[in-house]
Amino acid sequence: MSSAFHIHIGGAGIMMGDMLWRLYEKEHNETTLKSYVYQQVDGHSHPLTLFADLDDRMIQEVQRNKQIQFKKNSFLYGKEDASNVFSRGCYTTGKDIIYEGLDQIRKQVETMDRLDQFVITTSIMGGTGSGFSSLLLDRLGMDYGNKLKKNGFIIFPSLGMSNNILGIYNAMFSIYMTRNYFHSITMFDNQSMYNVIDQQLDLDYVDYSHLNNLVAQTISSYTGLKRFNNIDNSKFFSSLCPYPNLHYFVPSYGKMTLINDYTRQEQSQNEFIKYLTKKENKLYQSPNNPQHLSTTLLFRQKEPNHFYGKFNQTLQNLTHVYHQSPRIFQCNSSNYQVLSEFAQMKQTGVFFSNDASIINRFKTLGQDFDKMYVKRAFVWCYVREGLEECEFSEGREALAELTSEYSEVIKEDAPQNDFEIDNE
Numbered sequence: 001m002s003s004a005f006h007i008h009i010g011g012a013g014i015m016m017g018d019m020l021w022r023l024y025e026k027e028h029n030e031t032t033l034k035s036y037v038y039q040q041v042d043g044h045s046h047p048l049t050l051f052a053d054l055d056d057r058m059i060q061e062v063q064r065n066k067q068i069q070f071k072k073n074s075f076l077y078g079k080e081d082a083s084n085v086f087s088r089g090c091y092t093t094g095k096d097i098i099y100e101g102l103d104q105i106r107k108q109v110e111t112m113d114r115l116d117q118f119v120i121t122t123s124i125m126g127g128t129g130s131g132f133s134s135l136l137l138d139r140l141g142m143d144y145g146n147k148l149k150k151n152g153f154i155i156f157p158s159l160g161m162s163n164n165i166l167g168i169y170n171a172m173f174s175i176y177m178t179r180n181y182f183h184s185i186t187m188f189d190n191q192s193m194y195n196v197i198d199q200q201l202d203l204d205y206v207d208y209s210h211l212n213n214l215v216a217q218t219i220s221s222y223t224g225l226k227r228f229n230n231i232d233n234s235k236f237f238s239s240l241c242p243y244p245n246l247h248y249f250v251p252s253y254g255k256m257t258l259i260n261d262y263t264r265q266e267q268s269q270n271e272f273i274k275y276l277t278k279k280e281n282k283l284y285q286s287p288n289n290p291q292h293l294s295t296t297l298l299f300r301q302k303e304p305n306h307f308y309g310k311f312n313q314t315l316q317n318l319t320h321v322y323h324q325s326p327r328i329f330q331c332n333s334s335n336y337q338v339l340s341e342f343a344q345m346k347q348t349g350v351f352f353s354n355d356a357s358i359i360n361r362f363k364t365l366g367q368d369f370d371k372m373y374v375k376r377a378f379v380w381c382y383v384r385e386g387l388e389e390c391e392f393s394e395g396r397e398a399l400a401e402l403t404s405e406y407s408e409v410i411k412e413d414a415p416q417n418d419f420e421i422d423n424e
């Protein structure tokens with residue numbers, strides 16, 4: 001039997017992982033294939049995971065939760081963080097703990113019958129999330145081969161220059177990793193997630209736990225295909241990629257409802273699909289209309305659903321650049337919630353789109369980078385930590401190549417260039 005190994009890197013990656021394992025814990029009794037994410041010893045379930053950070057602050061938060069039986073080798077940390085600098089995470093501070101980390105992963109992987117994928121959470125704006133992830137992913141390729149799937153659930157910078165200026169550089173340096181080491185990237189950004197929460201819920205106060213909940217629900221539905229239904233999910237993401245390098249997906253999630261919202265009603269299937277495919281529910285939003293290269297709808301509900309396996313008109317009406325029909329999956333499980341203010345809905349869903357319109361956001365990232373790099377802003381912070389200056393232009397080139405690969409695919413299909421989702 002195969003298992004997935006989860007790796008959570010840097011402060012944000014760890015907090016997303018924390019939320020995910022708390023959700024897995026809630027789902028535990030209903031989970032039929034527990035060995036997919038747990039090592040089982042004498043009736044106890046130990047998460048198959050590594051939480052990796054360059055300092056121990058966030059890891060201590062996770063360890064405070066005594067309900068989950070983490071093993072000692074699920075935690076890797078050093079003494080000092082990467083101070084928001086990619087090259088510290090990749091070349092200096094990160095190097096001190098990389099071999100220990102690989103060893104911890106190897107020891108856990110050895111307990112499995114077969115490893116079928118790595119599931120990785122991180123934010124590429126941080127020094128650890130960008131730099132240490134790049135280092136680790138490079139080494140994982142050497143130890144486990146490049147064919148073994150690495151599926152990332154990653155926070156990208158939000159639109160508009162944030163107060164984390166170095167986050168732009170860090171994200172830029174991470175593009176090479178996201179393109180070359182990962183087989184799929186499901187993209188999130190914090191501003192878009194705030195927008196989705198605002199759109200779906202009337203909350204007085206939104207914090208990271210609400211955002212992390214969105215990421216955790218997305219991952220849980222995906223691994224849930226295997227954990228609850230024993231469906232082979234190894235091709236789930238590859239079937240969304242007409243071209244191997246263009247493996248960046250925009251997820252939409254819905255529907256969330258507050259526990260004290262007594263007006264809530266179940267939607268009809270049609271309403272639900274329309275709702276889920278709305279631009280406003282994307283967890284990584286672009287100002288432009290979507291250009292779907294391919295799409296997949298992942299339902300989650302315990303009871304069988306007559307739409308499962310069939311194509312619905314609403315979905316077919318989405319125009320696909322690559323002329324690939326949408327695919328539909330169903331994860332047969334209840335919709336458990338970690339956060340007490342959220343109601344347990346009968347049905348939720350994640351709509352994944354390989355959406356070429358993200359090139360506009362990549363272009364914006366490139367422009368933000370150029371504005372800083374032209375003045376050599378903060379270059380010294382990176383060079384001081386072992387980065388060679390040519391890596392700035394190499395990073396920029398990797399982004400330009402990716403953008404032009406997307407542009408070429410869209411150009412090939414030029415007459416259909418202006419797409420709009422079929423929503424009122």
Ligand SMILES: Nc1nc2c(ncn2[C@@H]2O[C@H](COP(=O)(O)OP(=O)(O)OP(=O)(O)O)[C@@H](O)[C@H]2O)c(=O)[nH]1
Nearest residue numbers: 010011012015081082083084123126127128129208
């Ligand atoms: N969604 C979400 N984003 C977070 C969270 N914590 C931090 N962030 C965002 O992620 C960015 C990177 O922060 P961290 O993940 O803490 O950075 P790191 O990877 O630990 O890197 P260093 O601390 O520089 O070593 C921040 O600028 C925040 O915008 C979180 O719990 N959830």
Ligand SMILES: [Mg+2]
Nearest residue numbers: 010011081128
């Ligand atoms: Mg940190």
